[in-house]
Amino acid sequence: MQHAVGVLESGLCRYVLISYGHNALSGDSMRRMLMELSGDDAVFGHFGATGGYALAARRAMHEFGTGPETWKKIAVGQRKWANLNPAAMMFGKPMTEADYDKARWVVEPLRLPDNCLITDGGRAIIVTSLERARDLKQPPAVIMGMGQDHPSTAVAQSDWMAGPTGARKAGETALAMAGIRLDEVDACEIYDCFTYTVEITLQDYGFFKPGEGRDWLQGGTIEPGGSMPVNTSGGQLSEAYFMGLTPIAEGAMQIMGRCGKRQLGPETRTKSPEIIMISDNGGILESHSCILLRRW
Amino acid sequence: MSYDKPLPRINADNQAFWEGCRMHELRFQQCKGCGHVRWPPSDRCPRCHCTETRRLISKGIGRVYTFAVYHVAYHPGFAGDLPYTVAVVALDEGPHLLTNIVGCRPEQVVCDMPVEVAWEDVVDRITLPKFRPLSSAEGLG
Ligand SMILES: [Zn+2]
Numbered sequence: 049m050q051h052a053v054g055v056l057e058s059g060l061c062r063y064v065l066i067s068y069g070h071n072a073l074s075g076d077s078m079r080r081m082l083m084e085l086s087g088d089d090a091v092f093g094h095f096g097a098t099g100g101y102a103l104a105a106r107r108a109m110h111e112f113g114t115g116p117e118t119w120k121k122i123a124v125g126q127r128k129w130a131n132l133n134p135a136a137m138m139f140g141k142p143m144t145e146a147d148y149d150k151a152r153w154v155v156e157p158l159r160l161p162d163n164c165l166i167t168d169g170g171r172a173i174i175v176t177s178l179e180r181a182r183d184l185k186q187p188p189a190v191i192m193g194m195g196q197d198h199p200s201t202a203v204a205q206s207d208w209m210a211g212p213t214g215a216r217k218a219g220e221t222a223l224a225m226a227g228i229r230l231d232e233v234d235a236c237e238i239y240d241c242f243t244y245t246v247e248i249t250l251q252d253y254g255f256f257k258p259g260e261g262r263d264w265l266q267g268g269t270i271e272p273g274g275s276m277p278v279n280t281s282g283g284q285l286s287e288a289y290f291m292g293l294t295p296i297a298e299g300a301m302q303i304m305g306r307c308g309k310r311q312l313g314p315e316t317r318t319k320s321p322e323i324i325m326i327s328d329n330g331g332i333l334e335s336h337s338c339i340l341l342r343r344w
Numbered sequence: 345m346s347y348d349k350p351l352p353r354i355n356a357d358n359q360a361f362w363e364g365c366r367m368h369e370l371r372f373q374q375c376k377g378c379g380h381v382r383w384p385p386s387d388r389c390p391r392c393h394c395t396e397t398r399r400l401i402s403k404g405i406g407r408v409y410t411f412a413v414y415h416v417a418y419h420p421g422f423a424g425d426l427p428y429t430v431a432v433v434a435l436d437e438g439p440h441l442l443t444n445i446v447g448c449r450p451e452q453v454v455c456d457m458p459v460e461v462a463w464e465d466v467v468d469r470i471t472l473p474k475f476r477p478l479s480s481a482e483g484l485g
Binding site: 093102152 | 349350351352353358383384409410411412413414415416417418419421422425427428430432434440441442443444450454455456472474
């Protein structure tokens, strides 16, 4: 996204298409990519992304007392949003907290519903100048701030798995560029490869103090009708996994008011969004990007 | 029965480490500039960029920094081991090593528990450094 803004600002082009498409479910390239990710860690039976995030999540349990009771609120809350989204893979498949508790372990402490989906499909967004956007068919979502931070430490060498991750500095940078405070944000679309990723990102952005996520999530904070809606399409946990395009596309669509039954505002008993905070994350918490979008 | 799990891919960088393992020694590079003991191997120090190193042999004692318990076999060679424990061990000398915890059940493992190296000779030329609960209080610093 920052590259897109750069080539637009320098006049190299007028419209930038950012797209992602993958037959990750029906093909085997995602599985192969995840297996190759582990390198010689495979010698010890350590593979893919779930194991890496399980290591990070376990350290967080030890350091600030999080755990499945916190992650369950995220998994179940996002599933409620997915059930308002006919395009979601988990549409029509509600999940209760008891369902979560009964779900099988994949790599403990992560259960199956702590993991994102694997999806066939894609997403695309178009970036252009505000001046050109005025004449387009849809109202634009305006980029008001961006930030990145890339600690880049492999999980086996990291001593900050329980945060602060790159989300801390990336979030601060984006808020400073936008010239707003965190309490001016109306909703979040958080990269959610795993439930723990959502918790540590919201925590590092400053929505709650370490270990206070469980209390903050009580009473449906992130759900339809909640005070801080999060991952309103169902996210990667319950809608579809399209890398960083899942959160950014949903954030833009919500700002544009194109989300049907899951639209933030009166339809879902939530605040009509002026500002949405959006994250992307790479590796095992190795890189982080944050974008703030606002209504025009 | 033949060994059916993945083996390390030996290259110029990690050769000294795996040769050490075969001799039941945990060999690391220690920076001559700043004393930092590093893993994985590299041609210069990530802290001070010095290229000079000396060999440091770890006592093989450390603590479990974190761990994860596998309930799914992503490779058929591990199917018979489920559930098994993958851990990051913080050695007393500094390096973090990804490994397995053996010699106890997964539910007995906790973060920060003291562990010691448990060598596993898996094939002719390869020995894996795994870790088990520390047998005595000796060596705890
Ligand atoms: Zn050095």
